[in-house]
Amino acid sequence: MAFPIAQRGLLAALILAGVASAVSGSIDPYFLDVVMGVGVSVVLASSLNLINGFTGQFSLGHAGFMALGAYTSAMLSTVVAPRLGWSPALLQWVFFPFSLLVGGLLAAAAGLAVGAPSLRLKGDYLAIVTLGFGEIIRVILQNVDAVGGARGLTGVPTHTNLFWTFGSAALTVYTVWALLNSTHGRGFLAVADDEVAAEAMGLDTTRYKITAFGIGSFFAGIAGGLKGYLNPGGFSFDKSIEIVVMVILGGMGRHAGVVFAAILLTLLPEGLRELGSRSVPNPFGGAAWSLEWIKDMRMILYSLLLILLMLMRPQGLFHRGERRRQRT
Amino acid sequence: MTEFLQQLLNGVLLGAIYALIALGYTMVYGVLRFINFAHSDVFMLGAFVAWYSVEKLGLPTQSIGGGLMALLLSMSVCAVLGVVIEKLAYKPLRQRSTLTVLITAIGVSLLIQNVAQNSRLGFGPNPKAFPALFPSQQLHFGTLTVSTHQLVVLAVALSLLGLLYWIVHHTRIGTAMRALSFNATAASLVGINNDRIISFTFGLGSALAGAGGVLYAMNYPSIDPLMGTLPGLKAFVAAVLGGIGNLPGAALGGLLIGLVETFVSGTRLSTFRDAIAFGILIAILLFRPAGLLGKLKVEKV
Numbered sequence: 001m002a003f004p005i006a007q008r009g010l011l012a013a014l015i016l017a018g019v020a021s022a023v024s025g026s027i028d029p030y031f032l033d034v035v036m037g038v039g040v041s042v043v044l045a046s047s048l049n050l051i052n053g054f055t056g057q058f059s060l061g062h063a064g065f066m067a068l069g070a071y072t073s074a075m076l077s078t079v080v081a082p083r084l085g086w087s088p089a090l091l092q093w094v095f096f097p098f099s100l101l102v103g104g105l106l107a108a109a110a111g112l113a114v115g116a117p118s119l120r121l122k123g124d125y126l127a128i129v130t131l132g133f134g135e136i137i138r139v140i141l142q143n144v145d146a147v148g149g150a151r152g153l154t155g156v157p158t159h160t161n162l163f164w165t166f167g168s169a170a171l172t173v174y175t176v177w178a179l180l181n182s183t184h185g186r187g188f189l190a191v192a193d194d195e196v197a198a199e200a201m202g203l204d205t206t207r208y209k210i211t212a213f214g215i216g217s218f219f220a221g222i223a224g225g226l227k228g229y230l231n232p233g234g235f236s237f238d239k240s241i242e243i244v245v246m247v248i249l250g251g252m253g254r255h256a257g258v259v260f261a262a263i264l265l266t267l268l269p270e271g272l273r274e275l276g277s278r279s280v281p282n283p284f285g286g287a288a289w290s291l292e293w294i295k296d297m298r299m300i301l302y303s304l305l306l307i308l309l310m311l312m313r314p315q316g317l318f319h320r321g322e323r324r325r326q327r328t
Numbered sequence: 329m330t331e332f333l334q335q336l337l338n339g340v341l342l343g344a345i346y347a348l349i350a351l352g353y354t355m356v357y358g359v360l361r362f363i364n365f366a367h368s369d370v371f372m373l374g375a376f377v378a379w380y381s382v383e384k385l386g387l388p389t390q391s392i393g394g395g396l397m398a399l400l401l402s403m404s405v406c407a408v409l410g411v412v413i414e415k416l417a418y419k420p421l422r423q424r425s426t427l428t429v430l431i432t433a434i435g436v437s438l439l440i441q442n443v444a445q446n447s448r449l450g451f452g453p454n455p456k457a458f459p460a461l462f463p464s465q466q467l468h469f470g471t472l473t474v475s476t477h478q479l480v481v482l483a484v485a486l487s488l489l490g491l492l493y494w495i496v497h498h499t500r501i502g503t504a505m506r507a508l509s510f511n512a513t514a515a516s517l518v519g520i521n522n523d524r525i526i527s528f529t530f531g532l533g534s535a536l537a538g539a540g541g542v543l544y545a546m547n548y549p550s551i552d553p554l555m556g557t558l559p560g561l562k563a564f565v566a567a568v569l570g571g572i573g574n575l576p577g578a579a580l581g582g583l584l585i586g587l588v589e590t591f592v593s594g595t596r597l598s599t600f601r602d603a604i605a606f607g608i609l610i611a612i613l614l615f616r617p618a619g620l621l622g623k624l625k626v627e628k629v
Binding site (some may be wrong): 058121123125127128129131133135136139140143237241244245247251252271296297299300302303304306307310311314 | 363421425426427429431435437443449572
């Protein structure tokens with residue numbers, strides 16, 4: 001079959017996700033949870049990369065869109081799904097993707113609503129508006145009893161599996177990649193590089209910004225739906241920051257770099273946790289040295305690492321040379 | 329009517345504290361054009377320094393002298409800390425993009441929070457009861473009840489705001505600060521040592537945040553390592569609301585956020601008060617994209 005390379009990559013990723021999902025029964029549940037978390041992070045980081053990296057906007061509210069998608073699909077699963085009387089397989093393979101899609105569309109609608117003010121606001125002001133929007137969503141979710149209030153939604157049936165998380169991750173990366181490499185997609189880069197020049201060339205910069213917000217939020221909504229457990233605290237400002245850090249460490253506007261950074265930053269805390277439960281043999285004989293302290297220190301190490309990286313490699317971990325002209 | 333006046337008073341007090349923190353954000357933005365996310369953690373440390381000075385150094389509680397000592401101590405510690413943070417984390421990045429500095433600031437903020445939460449290195453995660461620094465008493469003016477702590481907050485906040493205004497407008501270093509924020513290159517051309525002024529700005533802003541932390545803690549029963557996040561976020565909102573980089577704007581923004589929050593707390597919508605602060609911000613920015621007192625810069629091609 002004459003598929004272009006990117007489509008082949010997507011197909012291979014989907015097949016791989018399907019195979020991995022088929023054998024997932026024999027994987028340790030904790031490990032499976034971590035691996036699925038990686039998939040969700042990839043979706044989040046790649047979609048934010050479209051907004052913050054490629055289009056040059058600055059959103060600090062990605063967690064808010066994620067929350068919208070998460071609650072929508074969870075409500076569909078708890079309220080609508082039981083009334084259908086479908087078999088578990090049908091729920092997992094037909095209803096779940098449908099609920100993800102609805103969650104994504106709702107988040108996209110919200111993204112479009114936030115994209116509209118971005119016509120007038122730039123830089124820090126845009127950042128604070130998106131931050132405010134994310135916080136508003138969280139506070140509302142925390143106070144509406146129908147969705148569990150501050151306790152969060154409990155008893156949500158989990159339909160997430162490796163296929164859906166990695167399939168979505170592959171689809172997100174592919175969509176962002178294909179979009180940026182289309183004729184239409186060059187416009188996003190132009191908006192990021194020099195908005196005034198782009199406008200002078202006859203590009204509708206407004207439309208590009210809004211499109212970026214819409215598509216980015218759509219995938220954030222899907223990522224929310226993929227996350228199994230829900231409490232409003234999980235969608236706070238800190239979560240948005242975490243995603244922004246992934247995008248920046250990956251090198252803003254790099255496809256592979258951001259995916260790697262998402263994987264790395266999701267595995268790093270888990271890796272340090274694991275390391276903390278081990279001990280190293282004492283070279284001088286005697287009792288082995290416990291690495292217990294790492295458990296306490298892992299968040300400190302994480303933040304120190306972040307600062308050191310910014311001081312030494314501010315262009316991101318995976319940035320090779322200059323691809324685009326730096327703006328002054 | 330009484331209730332209205334009471335709420336008005338509470339709102340002004342809360343607003344004054346927000347204004348103190350917001351001024352730090354806005355001053356740093358004025359000279360360096362970036363949002364110092366670690367500011368809210370300096371605010372938290374301010375409260376903890378006061379706590380330590382009472383619990384460990386044995387400063388007397390319930391006394392005006394002891395209270396002022398604790399306040400001064402935490403302001404000085406915070407000022408030194410602000411300068412150290414600037415020298416270590418932000419100064420090496422002077423020529424880099426704003427975004428790099430922003431992420432570093434987030435890293436510094438996370439570092440302070442996590443060190444503070446660590447039981448061995450910092451204060452541990454549990455909330456601590458905050459002592460009554462100043463003599464506490466309830467005063468009655470007609471039907472209005474005012475605690476002496478509230479009066480202290482008002483007096484300290486107003487004098488600090490006045491002091492700041494004097495420094496910025498009537499001293500050499502203040503003039504240099506304004507020159508730097510107006511045009512950094514031109515400022516260094518006329519012989520202003522930019523690095524020194526930036527350090528001074530950080531010190532000044534952090535001292536105000538420290539004072540804000542002590543005042544905030546005095547009106548709340550306990551302090552914890554994450555207490556800075558929400559007030560910090562709201563002060564930041566206040567700074568943007570007034571027009572970031574604009575000093576009177578930050579004070580006005582802080583006052584507005586404090587008032588709105590207090591009045592909303594008194595209604596049935598109280599649990600939504602954090603959302604409403606942001607809602608107002610978004611509404612105002614849609615109509616005045618540069619904030620209430622900010623000037624919109626016309627982009628030249």
